[in-house]
Amino acid sequence: MNIFSHILGFPRIGSKRELKFSQEKYWNNEIGINDLINIGKKIRKKNLKIQKSSGLDFVCVGDFAWYDHVLSNSMMLGNIPKRHINLNKNKIINIDTLFGIARGFSYKGNLSHASEMTKWFNTNYHYIVPEFSKNTSFKFIWKQILEELDEAITLKFNKIKPILLGPVSYLWLGKVVDKEKFSKLELLDKILPIYKNILFEFEKRNIDWVQIDEPILTLDISKKWLESFIYSYNYLYNKNLKILLTTYFGNIYHNIDTIKNIPVDGIHIDYINSKNDINNIMKNISKDILISLGVINGRNIWKSNLKKIYEDIYFIKKLKRKYFISTSCSLIHVPLDLSLEKNIKNSLKKKFSFAIQKCKELSLLTKSLKESNKEILDDNLLDNSQKNNLNKHFYYIKKNDFCRKSSYKIRRKKQKKSLKIPILPTTTIGSFPQTKKLRNVRLQFKNKKIDLKKYNLEIKKYIKNVIYIQEKLDLDVLVHGEPERNDMVEYFAQHLEGFIFTEFGWVQSYGSRCVKPPIIVNDVYRKKPITLKWTKYAQSKTNKLVKGMLTGPVTILLWSFCREDISKSIVSKQIAMCLRKEVMDLENAGIKIIQIDEPAFREGLPLRKKFVKRYLSWSIEAFKISSSSVKDKTQIHTHMCYSDFNNIINSIIELDADVITIESSRSQLKLLNCLKKIKYPNAIGPGVYDIHTKNIPDVNNIKIIIRKYIKTFDINNLWINPDCGLKTRNWKEVKKSLNNMVKATKELRNEI
Structure with a gap:
């Protein structure tokens, strides 16, 4: 029986972040469009060669994106916000249109704000949120998928598997911008003909299999949305083209009654998250349907225990049904190539597997299954021989460690007396521009x-x-x-025990933004203060208050590659204890405001409702352990960004931070409606302008936004700040934007 291997997507940034640097040079007018296009071609060609040389049976097309794959899908469907259609006099839809939607655009003095950006399910990848109105029209005008498919065919690659984001998930991921409410599913009949046309184009090119991603099938979704899958794929059925319905990031068993009736040729199952239900899932799916099993973890960097996987899935071969083996999800969530790492000890390095190595693992596993010979597999079992010294570095946490000494109402009075800050206090989120000179200083050191x-x-x-x-x-x-910080997580990890670091382990977060997650290999503990030196120095240079800036325990955990042999709950508390000591050191040094950022708090939320309570329990505990040791007059801030917080707002309240600063400008202040309902009790700083765009916010526009906030919140609890940190902007933009923010605030203070 034939068994084929494939992956669900490959990193698109290049081995040395070539895409990032070419994007930024293009945006800065340092290279032209042809140079940018050629860099993309080189990356795609190299990616195809890597997959082929690794021994994979299929290579992917459609996993490359100039900014984000969801935005690429919006462009493909012609779903372009009206404010971005008139960006140039010829009204041409091109790559500048795509970048304008993602980053905002200024044309002849008119500002077109960027579309909202939010987290891709429970990952640290961000996508550009599609915008829908009842009258949205769609047209197949951005033909990137066909151009890249033809490119791969011209390069003589065989067994090409195009990838599309599915129509139902695409609609689910978008937002309604009409004031008039309507169901996004009303637009389904408008986009299905475009998908059908694209599938017909694939058929003309003799494509065998197409991967259509429908990740929302792992969620708790309504009957109406579930029924739309059967309707959609009945419409898209093509007897000459096989559809692999692809799910990932979770189990699908709770939706199996629908999934088993969707008319497709194959179904991809995230085996990593479905092991306990795989037999039941298989029993419910017709033997005529091919099963693709995601047996290699696409979200962590530990080697797979191939012999164990072989033993676990060999029963499928005995069932004599058709199946592929694959990664659990796209490999865009892991670094590209372990062989580039020269500074990791071999004793640790042999335990890791990056994207290229995962392709090779798949190829080797496929060979062993075809030959029914598991002896050709190396036993890559994760070595759990790291010694756990929990008693030494992680003492028993008492109930009092989870809460502040007094309620917020009492703390607020003491802080007002101690801090002496004006009404509508202005601040920033923490970071300022990382100039070329500054980066060079760190590199030289x-x-x-x-x-x-x-x-x-x-x-x-x-x-x-x-x-x-x-x-x-x-x-x-x-x-x-x-x-002094290269990255908000990596910097802290470098000053804690239990982490190791890569040199080229970059992972895309959004657009040209890449992060280099640390790897947790042992128990985490702190030997000495991390931020105290520079915070004290800054405070010595001013009579104004300076915030101490820390990254929170949940974010450090979730933005690292974590050990798999102990629970995230334990690791989060280890990190929290380190930060608790840091907070106490800052307070003892006279720092009166301490910010503990948790931008990853929302992204860690499980996709299924039944698992949410357990996650929130340990993540809230971790934050409160780190923040609750201070006196009432010391003010604790936290910051969160680019996520939908509406369904966890009560948990955010439970964090009991004195002040929370939060993204809201791109989301068009939608958070306000939620906060109105629950009457958020503590102080809040909803962002007044978007920092991920070159657009300079206008004073009057900022005043309009602040006035909306004043109507929503107690003015005595309202802070004024940008959406996020300013490290990615240049000084000219920063100074103009902050000047306008302060000016708008002062004018409003005079009006009150």
Whole structure:
């Protein structure tokens, strides 16, 4: 019996982040469109060669994106917000249109704001949210998928598998922008003909299998949405083209009664998340339907125990049904190539597997299954021989460690007396521009080209200048700018025990933004203070308040590649205890405001409702362990960004931070409706402008936004700040934007 291997998608940033650098050069007018296009072609060609040379039976087309694959799908369907159609005099829809939707655009003095960005299910990848109105029209105008398919055919690749985001999931992931309410499913009949046309184009090119991603089938969705799958795929059925209905990030057994009746040729199952139900799932799916099993974890970097997988899935071969083997999800969530890492000890390195290595694991596993010979497999079992010293580094946590000494009402009075800040206090989220000079200083120090004394001098210069700039702007609460930090997670991990780091382990977060997640290989503990030195220095340079800036325990955990042999709950509390000590050190040094950022808090939420309570329990505990040791007069802030918080707002309240700063400008202030209903009790700083765009916010527009906030919140509990950190912007943009923010705030104070 034939068994074929394939993956659900491959990293698209290039081995040395070529896509990122070419995007940014294009945006800065340093290269032209042809240069950018050629970089994309080189990356795609290399990716196809890697998959082929790894021994995979199918290669992927359609997993490349110039910014985000959901945005690519919107472009493909001609679903372009009206404000972005008139970006140029010829009304041409091109790659600049795509970038304009993602980043915002300014044309002849008119600003077109960027579309909302939010987390892709429970990952650290962000997608651009499609916008829908009842009268939205669709047209197949962006033919990237066909161009890249023809490109692969021209390059003589065989067994090409195109990838599409499915029509039902696409609609689910979007948002309604009409004031008049309507069901997004009303648009289904408008987009299905376009999908059918694209499938016909695949058929003309003699494609055998097409992968159509419908990840929402792992969620708890209504009967109406479930029924739309049967309707849609009946419409899309093509006897000459096989559809692989693809699910990932979770189990599908709870929706099996619908899934078994969807007229497709194959179904991909995330085996990593479905092991306990795989037999029941298989029993419910007709033997005429091919099963693709996602047996290699696409979201972590540990090697697979191939012999164990072989033994677990060999029963399918005995059933004599058709099946493929694959990754659990796309490999865009892991780094590209382990062989690039020269600084990781071999004893640890042999335990890891990045995207290229996972392709090779799949190929080897396929060979062993075809030959019914598991002896050709290396036993890649994750070595759990790391010694757990929990008693040494993680003491028993008492109930009192989970809460502040007094209620927020009492704390608020003491903080008002201690902090003496004005009404509508202005601040920033934490980071300031990471200039080329600053990055070079850190690189020189890392490579030992400058000594510690020279490095410290340069960091002090930056901090001193940042304090001066903020004082000149007349911000009320200042930050030190984080010049010593390369990344908000990696920096903290570098100063804690239990982590190791890669040199080229980059993973796309959104657009040109890439992160390099640390790897947790042992128990986590703190030997010495992390932020104290630079925070104290910044505070010594001003009479204004300076916030201490920490990354929270849940974010450090979720934005790292975690061990799989102990629970995330335990690791989160280990990290929380480290941060608790850091918070106490800052307070003892006279720092009166401490911000503990948790941008990953929402993304860690399980996709199924029945698992949510357990996650929220340990994640809230971790945050409160880190934040609850301080006196009442010390103010704890937290920051969250780019997620839909409406369904967990009560848990955010339970965190009991004195102030939460939160993204809201891209989402068009939709969070306000939720916060109105629950009467958020503590102080809040909803962002007044979007930092992920070059657009400079107008004073009057900021005033309009702040007035909306004043109508929603107690003005005494309202803070004014940007959406997020400013490290990705340049100083010219930052100064103009913050100047307008402060000016708008002062004008409103005078009106009150």
